[in-house]
Amino acid sequence: MEFRRIGHLPPYVLGVINELKLDARRQGVDVIDFGFGNPDLPSPEIAVDKLKEAVENTRNHRYSASKGIPKLREAAANLYERRFGVNLDPGTEVLNVIGAKEGFTHLMWVLLQPGDACLVPAPSYPIHIWGPIFAGAAIREVPLAEGDEFIANLERAWEYSWPKPRTLVISFPHNPTTVCVDLDFFERVVEFAKRRDLIVVHDNAYADLGFDGYEPPSILQVEGAKDCCVELYSMTKSFSMSGWRVAFLVGNSEVVGALAKLKSYLDYGTFQPIQIAATVTLNEAGEHPKLARDIYQNRRDVLCDGLNRIGWDVEPPRGTMFVWAPIPEAYRHLGSVEFASRLVNEAGVATSPGEGFGPGGEGNVRFALIENEQRTQQAIRNLRRVLTDL
Numbered sequence: 001m002e003f004r005r006i007g008h009l010p011p012y013v014l015g016v017i018n019e020l021k022l023d024a025r026r027q028g029v030d031v032i033d034f035g036f037g038n039p040d041l042p043s044p045e046i047a048v049d050k051l052k053e054a055v056e057n058t059r060n061h062r063y064s065a066s067k068g069i070p071k072l073r074e075a076a077a078n079l080y081e082r083r084f085g086v087n088l089d090p091g092t093e094v095l096n097v098i099g100a101k102e103g104f105t106h107l108m109w110v111l112l113q114p115g116d117a118c119l120v121p122a123p124s125y126p127i128h129i130w131g132p133i134f135a136g137a138a139i140r141e142v143p144l145a146e147g148d149e150f151i152a153n154l155e156r157a158w159e160y161s162w163p164k165p166r167t168l169v170i171s172f173p174h175n176p177t178t179v180c181v182d183l184d185f186f187e188r189v190v191e192f193a194k195r196r197d198l199i200v201v202h203d204n205a206y207a208d209l210g211f212d213g214y215e216p217p218s219i220l221q222v223e224g225a226k227d228c229c230v231e232l233y234s235m236t237k238s239f240s241m242s243g244w245r246v247a248f249l250v251g252n253s254e255v256v257g258a259l260a261k262l263k264s265y266l267d268y269g270t271f272q273p274i275q276i277a278a279t280v281t282l283n284e285a286g287e288h289p290k291l292a293r294d295i296y297q298n299r300r301d302v303l304c305d306g307l308n309r310i311g312w313d314v315e316p317p318r319g320t321m322f323v324w325a326p327i328p329e330a331y332r333h334l335g336s337v338e339f340a341s342r343l344v345n346e347a348g349v350a351t352s353p354g355e356g357f358g359p360g361g362e363g364n365v366r367f368a369l370i371e372n373e374q375r376t377q378q379a380i381r382n383l384r385r386v387l388t389d390l
Helices: 011-028 045-056 070-084 098-113 126-134 148-160 184-197 254-264 272-284 288-309 330-336 334-348 372-388
Strands: 094-097 117-122 140-141 165-169 201-204 229-234 247-251 321-325 364-368
Touching: 045 272, 070 094, 070 229, 070 272, 094 229, 098 126, 098 201, 098 229, 098 247, 098 254, 117 126, 117 148, 126 140, 126 165, 140 148, 148 184, 165 184, 165 334, 184 201, 201 247, 229 334, 247 254, 288 321, 288 372, 330 334, 334 364, 334 372
Parallel strands: 117 140, 117 165, 165 201, 201 229
Antiparallel strands: 094 247, 229 247, 321 364
């Protein structure tokens, strides 16, 4: 049969390594998994307790609201006030979405259509590339760089694009490259967008995972940003609630309202007990993001120190839950997929090949900080045994 929208999807490169990992485990190999960025930290106890309590109330088993219950949207607005000093109207500028991937993908449906174009950094998290394509739009790749160089790349991409892009997708701290930015960078992005009548979509997935004193900013902290910007904030990493699928679109009221209108046709919102538990978590578990951040920073230190010790030169990231590692020169000819495959088969260590993140990702592998310090140290010993040409 012929199917629409998925017919031209390439093989999911990250899935290739996952299959190798599963095959190895079926053969009894203890694979240390840095591949899939699936947080292993338990959700806050208060979230679990409140979920159990809310589930017992059968009134919560009915359809909920696709926008999110009012108290949940208020809790998200209060978080933005505490964390970023940003005032949000929970009625018009906050929308609950069923995870950031769902929210982002459906947001592309209301911002883009066939014949439109979207600016996307390269490399990028896969849905940032494919979300616009699923909406029928063309993507214009912007080579990812830091500071002035990225702004210059944006200018060039805009100048040489036809039709002129109407949306810019960004995400900092960045997955997979871990590039981090400061508020003055966002000021320049907002200025760029306003001059060109662009809508900026900032996926703030790692809003609370800044290391060594770095605190990732929100683009909405820029004066006037709500004129042209929306932001996705997720409870996945900050509150260790990946499987709960709770995230928010916040910012420009027209864009938020447009997605709310679309979602009213598509769903009835997240299961209401989850919304209730998430509300209490946002209000009463404010220390959890700091605890999660400290754990990821410790894991980063163990991994980066170990890799550098065995001769694999990597730069410790300032944010995210990843390490973006250039493939050592002696192995670069293999390419990222073959190199990552060898790490699974010969060292029992799973990573994500850079090729899976689109143009600009080749030549690197990504480590997700989802193994504890002891397992990470074992992985370093395995890699030292196998990577003899470092």
